[in-house]
Amino acid sequence: MSVAPCTERPVALIDLLDRLLQGGVVLTGDLVLSIADVDLVRIDLRAVIAPVAASALSQISEAPCPRPPAV
């Protein structure tokens, strides 16, 4: 079904989670849920995902970059 990138090995789930939960374009900040004029439903997965496989995913939800904090 899918077109895999040019690797022989199947893609590891944890590598995908690093990228799809922490990377990717984020379109807006907080999740707003009302009925009428909600523009976007943005699910903050890192919040809901914490109970899931906590041992692995807790690593993912920590700020990864040792960059100087932007002030």
Added chain:
Amino acid sequence: MTDPNLVYIYAVLRPTPEATAAVTQLRGVAGEPVHLVAPAAGTHRLAFAVGHVPAADYAEAPLAAHLDDLDWLESTVRSHHAVVAALVGCGAAVLPLRLATVYLDEASARQALDTRRDYFLSLLERLTGHVELGVKLYATPDITPPEADTDAAREQPTGLGAGRAYLSIRRRRQRRNDEAWRTVAQAAAHLTETARALAVDRVAHSPQRGSLAGPGPGTNVGNDAYLVRADRVDAFRTGILAAAEGVPGLRVEVTGPWAPYSFALQPEPQSETAA
């Protein structure tokens, strides 16, 4: 299609003929057909690749419930990635979106595309012709990074008088380990310099731990993403593997090429005036 649908966004892309054709073959996270949504007005230089997904699964509450199910999460993540990878595979410049970005309808998705047009174009401009490669560094099993060396806390000295002997053994082991670790850390730093020189940009992810981190061998001590020119992928891979060769205690894995997930993260500009 019995219940109301939400619009799930996979990626922003330039709708080339190849991409437009490729999209018709794709199925998304809910097995749904994927299609392009272009801005209502103006030039069609950008589009979203979207699918209609059931609100019963992708509204906030059901999604949160689904995420307690690692199998469901895995299937969703892999499906999302498959769509993005297929678009990349047909040569389109692609900005992957974070998992589960969902609009109520295509009109609001279109509006979002319109209002962020310049932002998306500048990101695409920067990322076009580049891919992301992952570089994972592992310290081999007999070397423990200092912060992860907690064995001592679990070891119990056996019987009276064992305390001192234990401590001395522990100290010797610690010294050996520290030396080995210094060697590995130096090699890792050198390897990172090599990688930086072959890449345009770098993002450090958290080291991978826990049950999903794979069978090893070794402890993951570096988990970086590099933005690499598409025509330099082989050079990058070769350079990294050569730099890692023969370094005792260090194992390297290169993953990808990926769509530039880790480099699609700049905060949206605060209405800066262009110079």
